[in-house]
Amino acid sequence: MANVSMTVNGRTVSGHCEDRTLLVQFIRENLGLTGTHVGCDTSQCGACVVHVDGKAVKSCTMLAAQADGSEVMTIEGLASGGELHPVQAAFREHHGLQCGFCTPGMIMSAVDIINRHGGQLDEQTVRAELEGNICRCTGYHNIVKAILDAASKMGDSAKVAAE
Amino acid sequence: MYATNYHRASSVEDAVKLASSSDEAKYISGGQTLLPTMKQRLAAPSDLVDLRHVSDMKGISVDGGKIRIGAATTHAEVASSPDVASACPGLAHLAGHIGDPHVRHLGTIGGSIANNDPAADYPAGLMALGATIVTNTRSISADEFFTGMFETALEDGELIVAVEISAPASCGYAKFPNPASRYAMAGVFVARQGDGSVRLAVTGAGSDGVFRHAGMEQALASDFSPGALDGIGVDDSELLSDIHASSAYRANLVKVMAKRAVSAAG
Numbered sequence: 001m002a003n004v005s006m007t008v009n010g011r012t013v014s015g016h017c018e019d020r021t022l023l024v025q026f027i028r029e030n031l032g033l034t035g036t037h038v039g040c041d042t043s044q045c046g047a048c049v050v051h052v053d054g055k056a057v058k059s060c061t062m063l064a065a066q067a068d069g070s071e072v073m074t075i076e077g078l079a080s081g082g083e084l085h086p087v088q089a090a091f092r093e094h095h096g097l098q099c100g101f102c103t104p105g106m107i108m109s110a111v112d113i114i115n116r117h118g119g120q121l122d123e124q125t126v127r128a129e130l131e132g133n134i135c136r137c138t139g140y141h142n143i144v145k146a147i148l149d150a151a152s153k154m155g156d157s158a159k160v161a162a163e
Numbered sequence: 164m165y166a167t168n169y170h171r172a173s174s175v176e177d178a179v180k181l182a183s184s185s186d187e188a189k190y191i192s193g194g195q196t197l198l199p200t201m202k203q204r205l206a207a208p209s210d211l212v213d214l215r216h217v218s219d220m221k222g223i224s225v226d227g228g229k230i231r232i233g234a235a236t237t238h239a240e241v242a243s244s245p246d247v248a249s250a251c252p253g254l255a256h257l258a259g260h261i262g263d264p265h266v267r268h269l270g271t272i273g274g275s276i277a278n279n280d281p282a283a284d285y286p287a288g289l290m291a292l293g294a295t296i297v298t299n300t301r302s303i304s305a306d307e308f309f310t311g312m313f314e315t316a317l318e319d320g321e322l323i324v325a326v327e328i329s330a331p332a333s334c335g336y337a338k339f340p341n342p343a344s345r346y347a348m349a350g351v352f353v354a355r356q357g358d359g360s361v362r363l364a365v366t367g368a369g370s371d372g373v374f375r376h377a378g379m380e381q382a383l384a385s386d387f388s389p390g391a392l393d394g395i396g397v398d399d400s401e402l403l404s405d406i407h408a409s410s411a412y413r414a415n416l417v418k419v420m421a422k423r424a425v426s427a428a429g
Contacts, residue, residue: 002169019169019211020201043199044344046265055239055268061198062269065169066191066213112264131345132263 002065008033009077017064024048026064027074035075035104039134046133049105049112050074056112058132075104078111087111087150096146098137109133110147119155121148164198165207175219175299175324178212182320185210190322192235193270195262196278220273220324225250228330234273234323239264241272253334253352253428257288260338262345273323279372281312281403282346286373288336290364291352295327302327312372332357335427337420338367341407348408349416353424355387363421368402368413379421389422 002021005014008031015030027033027050039047041060048060051073078085084092087110097103113129114121126144135143172178182188189208191197192215200206214220220235225246232241241247242259261267261275261284275285276296289296289305296303299322308316317323331354338350347367355361361383366373382391399414408416 018166020164020167022198041202043195043266046263049265056265057268058265061195061266063169063194063198063211065171066194066215068171109264129264132265 002068004064004068006067006069007071009073015064019063019065021064022060023050023052023062023064023067023072024059026067027059027072030064033074033076037101037104039101039105044132044134045102045105046109047102047105049108049133051108051112054115056109073108075108078107085111086154087114087147090146090150090153091143094142094146094149096138096143097135102133102135102137106130106133106135106143110143110150113147114151114154117151119151121151123148164201165204167201167208168210169213170210171213172217174217175322178214178217179299179320179322181210181212182322188212190214190277192274193237193266194274195266195270196274196280214271214273214322223247225330230328230330232272232326232328234325235271236273238262238267238270238272238275242267250330251292251328251334253336253354253424254288254292254328256427257284257336257352260284260336260340272326276308276326277315277317277323279309279311279313279315280346281369281372282341282344282348282350282367284336284338284347284350284366287347287350287352287364287366289326289328290373290375291354291362292328292331292334293354293362296323297325297327298323306375309373312370314372331355333428335424335429337423337427339416339420349413349420351417351420351424353383353421353428355383355428359387360384361387363424365417365421368417370401370403374401376417376421383425387425387428389425392418392422392425 002019037047039045043061050059126147170181187209191211214235221233223244224231238258238261248255294305296308334354336352338347349368350366353363361380363379378395397414397417399410402410402413404410
């Protein structure tokens with residue numbers, strides 16, 4: 001059994017879990033943060049994407065024990081004080097979702113894309129960067145529109161230095 | 164996933180010691196292949212030795228024409244490294260097209276080559292570049308390291324510490340990814356050295372993993388252009404054939420990707 005501590009959405013949390021517990025299980029079942037979804041469980045669909053130490057990863061393909069000591073951000077950590085994050089607002093504005101199952105992972109990936117590329121995104125880059133996120137409803141069109149709009153509104157100030 | 168015991172290594176020596184404490188231990192670096200395999204119960208290591216926090220195994224350094232990449236360096240780090248982009252642009256391109264962004268944030272070069280998946284990208288790159296694989300006990304040339312499908316020259320418990328590459332005069336990589344998995348159906352890396360010699364390695368297509376193609380290498384050594392490959396045939400008798408592509412289709416893909424890799428190398 002592992003004793004795991006990490007910072008999740010700015011809050012220090014700890015828990016006791018089996019060594020084989022996946023990060024997504026720990027987030028959903030130990031912490032009760034069910035915004036992070038499990039779609040395929042085979043590392044392909046991206047519904048479980050969270051940020052670990054500032055980078056988008058598939059939380060179904062990382063052990064909770066591997067994330068011990070890390071900073072984790074989930075979809076629940078994006079909005080501040082009841083105000084949607086600009087990417088969340090853009091997904092609503094552009095109807096970037098239908099059933100909504102992939103949306104938490106899409107939005108966490110989108111924030112990561114904008115962090116890395118800043119406001120100077122083009123459609124081709126967004127589509128290539130969404131390689132690891134599958135949506136079976138929208139055909140991606142409105143998702144891409146939402147990300148481009150959020151990127152331009154957030155501007156280059158959004159770019160987080162990777163160094 | 165079957166139960167396992169997690170250990171976090173702090174140094175190379177610590178990792179080797181932790182792994183030697185059990186017959187069924189495995190090293191885990193990015194875990195982007197190992198964890199899915201464990202979830203399918205195709206692997207059941209009793210112990211996992213995590214390498215992500217071993218600082219000696221991370222980072223990229225360039226000294227003259229020599230590039231050293233720590234084994235626990237992620238694909239995203241290789242893809243975004245200005246040093247790799249200037250010394251060996253084909254390798255940066257290769258790393259930036261493995262899997263998807265999330266996989267590239269965790270997956271590592273050492274993990275990829277230790278697994279030696281017949282459709283992984285790095286084996287072609289390191290074979291064509293004539294890389295040296297540095298372990299905790301020795302140095303192994305890429306030609307000797309990749310011994311077959313999912314097989315390498317690594318002994319039990321031996322740990323890859325770094326990969327060393329001499330910057331080529333030019334290099335390029337082109338792959339035709341499987342539309343679903345993004346693994347290579349055929350991927351070709353070509354590297355030309357300052358003396359005009361050429362090495363070309365193919366992944367995704369060979370039934371025994373990565374391989375070099377002598378005919379293409381000779382043709383490109385005398386004329387480094389896509390057209391030099393026009394008359395070269397690719398024997399399909401040793402190529403993979405599965406639901407995604409027949410061996411004849413892969414043979415053609417190898418040639419098309421080889422031409423694109425040469426174009427990319429310029």
